[in-house]
Amino acid sequence: MDTPEYGFETLAIHAGAAPDPTTGARTTPIYQTTSYVFDDVDHAASLFNLQVFGNIYTRITNPTTSVLEERVAALEGGRAALAAASGHAAQLLVMHTLLEVGDEFIASDKLYGGSITQFSHSFRRMGWTGLLVDPDDPDNFRRALTPRTKAIFIESLANPGGIVIDIESIAAIAHGAGIPLIVDNTLASPYLCRPFGWGADIIVHSLTKFLGGHGNSIGGILVESGKFDWAAGGKFPALTEPTPSYHNLRFYETFGDMAFCVAARTVGLRDLGPALSPMNAFLILTGIETLPLRMARHCENALKVATFLESHDRVAWVSYAGLPSSRYHNLARKYLSNGAGAVMTFGVKGGYEAGIRLVENVSLLSHLANIGDTRSLIIHPASTTHRQLNAEQLVASGSGPDVVRLSIGLESANDIIRDLDQALAA
Amino acid sequence: MDHDYYPEDLIRGVLRSVRTIAMVGASAHWNRPSYFAMKYLQRKGYRIVPVNPKEAGGMILGERVYGALAEIPFKIDMVDIFRASQAAGPITDEAIEVGARVVWMQLGVRDDAAARRAERAGLTVIMNRCPKIEYGRLSGEIGWLGINTRVISSKRKKGV
Ligand SMILES: Cc1ncc(COP(=O)(O)O)c(C=O)c1O
Numbered sequence: 001m002d003t004p005e006y007g008f009e010t011l012a013i014h015a016g017a018a019p020d021p022t023t024g025a026r027t028t029p030i031y032q033t034t035s036y037v038f039d040d041v042d043h044a045a046s047l048f049n050l051q052v053f054g055n056i057y058t059r060i061t062n063p064t065t066s067v068l069e070e071r072v073a074a075l076e077g078g079r080a081a082l083a084a085a086s087g088h089a090a091q092l093l094v095m096h097t098l099l100e101v102g103d104e105f106i107a108s109d110k111l112y113g114g115s116i117t118q119f120s121h122s123f124r125r126m127g128w129t130g131l132l133v134d135p136d137d138p139d140n141f142r143r144a145l146t147p148r149t150k151a152i153f154i155e156s157l158a159n160p161g162g163i164v165i166d167i168e169s170i171a172a173i174a175h176g177a178g179i180p181l182i183v184d185n186t187l188a189s190p191y192l193c194r195p196f197g198w199g200a201d202i203i204v205h206s207l208t209k210f211l212g213g214h215g216n217s218i219g220g221i222l223v224e225s226g227k228f229d230w231a232a233g234g235k236f237p238a239l240t241e242p243t244p245s246y247h248n249l250r251f252y253e254t255f256g257d258m259a260f261c262v263a264a265r266t267v268g269l270r271d272l273g274p275a276l277s278p279m280n281a282f283l284i285l286t287g288i289e290t291l292p293l294r295m296a297r298h299c300e301n302a303l304k305v306a307t308f309l310e311s312h313d314r315v316a317w318v319s320y321a322g323l324p325s326s327r328y329h330n331l332a333r334k335y336l337s338n339g340a341g342a343v344m345t346f347g348v349k350g351g352y353e354a355g356i357r358l359v360e361n362v363s364l365l366s367h368l369a370n371i372g373d374t375r376s377l378i379i380h381p382a383s384t385t386h387r388q389l390n391a392e393q394l395v396a397s398g399s400g401p402d403v404v405r406l407s408i409g410l411e412s413a414n415d416i417i418r419d420l421d422q423a424l425a426a
Numbered sequence: 427m428d429h430d431y432y433p434e435d436l437i438r439g440v441l442r443s444v445r446t447i448a449m450v451g452a453s454a455h456w457n458r459p460s461y462f463a464m465k466y467l468q469r470k471g472y473r474i475v476p477v478n479p480k481e482a483g484g485m486i487l488g489e490r491v492y493g494a495l496a497e498i499p500f501k502i503d504m505v506d507i508f509r510a511s512q513a514a515g516p517i518t519d520e521a522i523e524v525g526a527r528v529v530w531m532q533l534g535v536r537d538d539a540a541a542r543r544a545e546r547a548g549l550t551v552i553m554n555r556c557p558k559i560e561y562g563r564l565s566g567e568i569g570w571l572g573i574n575t576r577v578i579s580s581k582r583k584k585g586v
Pocket residue numbers: 086087088089112114115155159184186187205206207208209218219220370371
C-alpha cells in the first residue's frame with residue numbers, strides 16, 4: 001500500500017490538513033483572501049494554463065477550502081472533491097459538467113423537495129431534462145433510459161426520511177448504459193454510508209447538514225471516485241473533447257482520474273461562480289472533526305425517539321429505517337450498518353391540521369427548514385419545504401398532508417421525547 | 427519489485443535524488459500532457475531534456491530537443507517515458523545503455539519484461555505513474571486542487 005490505511009476517525013481529523021508550513025499553526029488557518037501573488041509572469045501563465053498547481057483567485061481555489069475538499073474526498077474514499085457555495089450549487093456543477101443542451105438524466109422521485117424543484121424547473125430552462133422515477137423498483141431506471149440519458153441521480157438515504165435506496169442495483173443499471181451514478185449522500189454522511197463501495201461514480205453533499213453539523217454554514221461538495229471511464233461511450237464531450245476556453249485542452253486526457261473535478265472547477269465553478277467562502281470552509285472543517293461521534297449519537301437518539309413514537313396513540317405510522325417494522329429495514333442493514341441516521345418522518349392522526357398544531361406546540365425542538373444540526377428540528381413538509389410540489393409529487397416524495405419530519409439532535413434523548421409527548425397531547 | 431504498489435519512500439527517494447531527466451515523447455505543443463509535466467518539473471528545479479525525433483534540433487521550454495537518448499552529450503539520472511507501452515521496451519534498453527539510474531513510465535505505460543531487464547541492470551523502475559502528480563501529491567500541492575493525497579502528517583511540509 002502507498003500509505004497505512006487510516007481509520008475513519010483519524011481521517012475526519014487529519015485528512016488534507018497539515019501544520020501551516022510558514023507559521024506552524026496546527027489548525028487550518030482561514031485564508032481570508034481573494035487573490036494570490038504570482039512569482040513572475042511565467043508562473044502566472046503556467047497557473048492560468050493549469051500546468052502547475054497553485055492559487056490564483058478564491059472563486060477557483062482557496063487553501064482553507066482545499067483542506068475541506070481533500071478531507072471529504074478521503075472520508076468518501078474518492079479521488080478528488082470540489083466544494084461549492086451550497087448543496088444545490090454542487091448539483092449544478094455536476095450537471096453542468098455532464099450535460100449538453102437536450103440531454104436527460106433520470107432521478108429518484110424520493111429526493112429532497114428542493115432538488116426535485118431544481119431538476120424540474122430551473123434545470124429544464126437550461127435545456128436539461130430530469131425524469132423522476134420511483135426508486136423502490138430499480139428497473140424503473142432501466143425503463144426510463146434513452147440515448148440522451150447521461151446520468152442517474154439518487155439519494156442514498158432519502159430526505160424527508162426513512163427511505164433507503166438500493167444503490168448497488170441502480171449502479172449496475174447505470175454502468176450497463178455507460179453512464180455514471182450520482183449519489184446525494186447528505187443524510188447518511190460518509191460515516192453511515194460509503195456509496196463508492198457500492199458502485200457510485202460521483203457523490204454530492206449538502207455540507208450544510210451533518211458534515212458541518214452545527215447549523216451555522218451553508219455549503220456543498222462533489223466527490224469523484226476516479227474510476228469512471230469518460231471516454232468509453234463518447235457521451236461526455238465536456239470531458240473528452242477540446243475545451244475552447246482552455247485553448248483546446250482535453251480534460252480527461254490531461255487529468256485522467258481527477259478530470260471530472262478539474263473540469264467542474266476550472267470551467268463550471270470558474271464560469272458559474274458559486275464558490276464557498278473560506279470562513280464557511282473553516283466552520284465545516286471544524287464540524288467534520290467530530291462527525292463520527294456526532295453521527296453515532298444522532299442515530300442512538302433517533303432510534304429511541306422512533307421507538308417512542310411508534311408506540312404513541314396519536315401517531316399513525318413512523319418511517320425510520322432503523323425500526324424493524326420499516327419496509328427499508330433490510331436495505332438499511334446492508335447500506336447503513338452503523339445506524340439509520342437522524343432523520344425520520346411520522347404521520348400524526350388528524351392530518352394537515354394536527355401536523356401544524358404539533359410543530360407550533362413544541363418548546364425544545366426547533367420549527368425550521370433544516371436537518372443535521374446538534375439541535376433537534378421539526379417541520380411539517382406539506383406546509384413548508386415541499387409546498388412547491390403538487391399533490392401527486394407530495395405523496396411520491398413522502399411528504400403527504402399528515403407527515404411530520406424530525407431531525408434528531410444531540411440533546412438528552414429523554415428531553416426530546418418529553419417535548420414531543422407534550423406537544424402531541426396539546 | 428511489486429509494480430502495483432510503490433512504497434512512498436521509494437518514490438520520495440527517486441524524486442529527491444534525480445536532477446536531470448530525459449523526457450522521451452516530450453511535445454512542443456503547450457496543451458499536451460507532456461508539456462504540462464515538463465513545465466511543472468522545471469519549476470521544481472529539475473533539468474528536463476526533451477527527446478523527440480520529430481522535434482530534434484528544436485527547442486522546447488528553453489531546452490534543446492534530441493532525437494534519441496544516445497545523442498544526449500551529458501549524463502542523465504532518469505528517463506521519463508511519455509510513449510505508448512509498445513514503445514517502452516526499446517526505450518528502456520536505451521536507458522540502460524546510456525547509464526540512467528531510473529526508468530519512469532508514465533500513467534498508462536507499463537512493460538513488465540522491460541522493467542525486469544532494467545532491474546537486473548541495477549536500475550530503479552517505476553511504471554504507470556506521473557512524476558508531476560507524485561511530486562504534487564507528496565508535497566501536498568495537489569491537495570490545492572481538492573485531490574486526495576492520502577498523506578497524513580503532523581509535520582510541516584516542504585517539498586517532497
Ligand atoms: C438531501 C439534500 N440534498 C441537497 C440539499 C440542498 O443543499 P443546500 O441547502 O446546502 O443547497 C438538501 C437541503 O436540504 C438536502 O437535504
